[in-house]
Amino acid sequence: MSLMLRYMRLPDIPEVSAIDRMAFDPPWPPRTYQYEITESNYSHMVVLEKSAGEKPSSNWRRIIGNFGILPESNTVIVGYGGLWNIVDEAHVSTIATHPQFRGNGWGEVLLAAMIRRALTLGAAYIVLEVRVSNVVAQNLYKKYGFETVGTKTNYYHSNNEDAYDMRLNFTNPAAYRETFDPRFEALKARHHFADHYTDVRPI
Numbered sequence: 001m002s003l004m005l006r007y008m009r010l011p012d013i014p015e016v017s018a019i020d021r022m023a024f025d026p027p028w029p030p031r032t033y034q035y036e037i038t039e040s041n042y043s044h045m046v047v048l049e050k051s052a053g054e055k056p057s058s059n060w061r062r063i064i065g066n067f068g069i070l071p072e073s074n075t076v077i078v079g080y081g082g083l084w085n086i087v088d089e090a091h092v093s094t095i096a097t098h099p100q101f102r103g104n105g106w107g108e109v110l111l112a113a114m115i116r117r118a119l120t121l122g123a124a125y126i127v128l129e130v131r132v133s134n135v136v137a138q139n140l141y142k143k144y145g146f147e148t149v150g151t152k153t154n155y156y157h158s159n160n161e162d163a164y165d166m167r168l169n170f171t172n173p174a175a176y177r178e179t180f181d182p183r184f185e186a187l188k189a190r191h192h193f194a195d196h197y198t199d200v201r202p203i
Contacts, residue, residue, distance in 0.1 A: 003193035008045035015077040023096035025158040044083040090118035092128035116198040129163040
């Protein structure tokens with residue numbers, strides 16, 4: 001088994017959309033992902049791809065089948081994220097892992113990848129929104145230095161839940177990287193992923 005971080009591509013949209021439908025209400029329309037990939041000048045969409053390294057077993061194919069498709073290859077997208085970078089602001093627009101693969105720490109891999117991409121792009125800070133009830137996600141964000149700076153009332157239209165507005169300031173990017181870079185390398189060693197996202201331009 002191996003993992004790869006890479007830029008999202010058009011053929012990924014069916015798998016990404018399937019995860020999105022399971023993770024969010026309402027999900028993004030597939031056309032939105034197409035725009036982010038092919039038309040937006042500020043989007044840096046990422047996927048975490050898993051390779052079984054062998055022909056998929058019947059159980060593996062059943063898991064893949066939950067995406068609504070059965071690809072010919074033995075790889076599957078287990079999570080994805082979206083990063084917008086406009087001038088000096090980076091914004092985590094979305095992040096999710098497939099329910100079948102939660103609990104592996106791969107959401108942290110995606111978050112760390114987007115933080116590293118934002119640093120590479122020269123962002124001064126990163127912002128994101130998170131449900132006030134999602135304590136697990138809030139704790140992950142705090143682990144990387146995000147702080148709650150406000151509350152957006154009735155932000156989520158599905159149930160009118162509030163969102164915390166969280167921000168990570170790169171007041172001293174070099175100082176931040178002194179602690180972040182070893183943490184990112186530790187993630188790579190633990191999860192054995194190839195990184196074709198954080199320091200590259202999209203193809």
